[in-house]
Amino acid sequence: MTDRLVIVTQPEDGVVEAVLNRPDKLNAITPELMRAIADAQAEIAAMEGVSCVVLRGEGRAFCAGLDKSGFERMKSTGAGSLGMDIMDRTHGPANVAQNACWGWRMLNVPVVCALQGFALGGGFQICLGADIRIAAPGTRFSIMEMKWGLVPDMGGMAAMRHLARGDVIRKLTYTAEVFEADAAFDYGFVTEIAEDPLARARELAREIAGKSPSALRSAKELLNIADEEGGALEPLLAESRLQKALIGKPHQLEAIAAGMEGRPAKFA
Template structure:
């Protein structure tokens, strides 16, 4: 791969956006390679940690390529389809963020389940200033993450959320000196949990609307697993 670095471990996949001179701007090659990463994780589900090389997570989409895109390109949902695929990965995804997460870079981070940031992190969606909109998930993920009012401040008012504002709005889990190290610590906790319980919990959480019947069905499936019996027996015996 030319635009990302992929580190595979037994329980997680670590992906580093690697166009440092371009502030890790997301171009067509990176989109293709991230699709390959998704295919890898779909075949062998593991936690995903996503970060950027250097001082920034991702400064946006590649503007040279965006300028050439047409109506038909927009209707293909080039970036949106990738980010939706990342959001749908079966196990939790973590974005470790330094510096800029702007435009498409911000939307990539919104597609992850959890964001951990350094004090230098800045989130924003300046797309209307370029004559377009945040159409790769910003309009429907950001309101869910931070509320409609803050989302409108970002998407309509051009507000940038620094790390402190992102933390107060609930966009990031924590502000730390080393987001990648903290992401690994979080992943260490996640992978100790039951994989099927994580998968079903994520599916239920991401499903729209109220769905208590789906919760009951998912719980019924989990109640019959050997993993549940083993874990609860171990807990009781330890007690």
């Protein structure tokens, strides 16, 4: 297996695969991985003969969320986990972190995501950018940012508002509850549950890729327009603005310290 953080395969019958490739770290998110996702999206967009993408994580998990080094950086410096100003719009309406989710949504072909093991925090938000999500039984999900004194800031709120009821999203956001594939399906976050989600995702991608390429691209554009009648910029900017106000402040630093030390947080 190559040491590339995101592997993009060559098109086969109109399908390419984008593979998160930090299996020893459960594909945990680093700044380098986020930038590699952006590079992979650009590479796929420039390819000829692509009608569908399979997005997956190598190894035991899709993505276990932010790498702990990101929390250590927040704790020691009060800076964001990416070492950048998250208010900067680097990818259309999104910053580079949000693009890890939103870039799949804006890609001009359908994206089918295969999920196994974990899709936690930022990993959950990344998968929400796909058009379709296929999960293995027992896959664990969480809107986990509240555990670390944060709010979801990788495009998740802009994406999930079209998938689940508002009260469900609020409960999961406020509690950082971990839930499994059956609940994710009931909530609307998962499209299908399959014993072998990658095999099913590949099967579905081949079926999609057999349709008219121009009609597929038009359909995705139309569906995105229908979903975003109010526009994506406002919720994406709000994510960044509210997150920036939390990062490095006493409550957030205490949440990180408590989480890293395995103790209850003590907020003044």
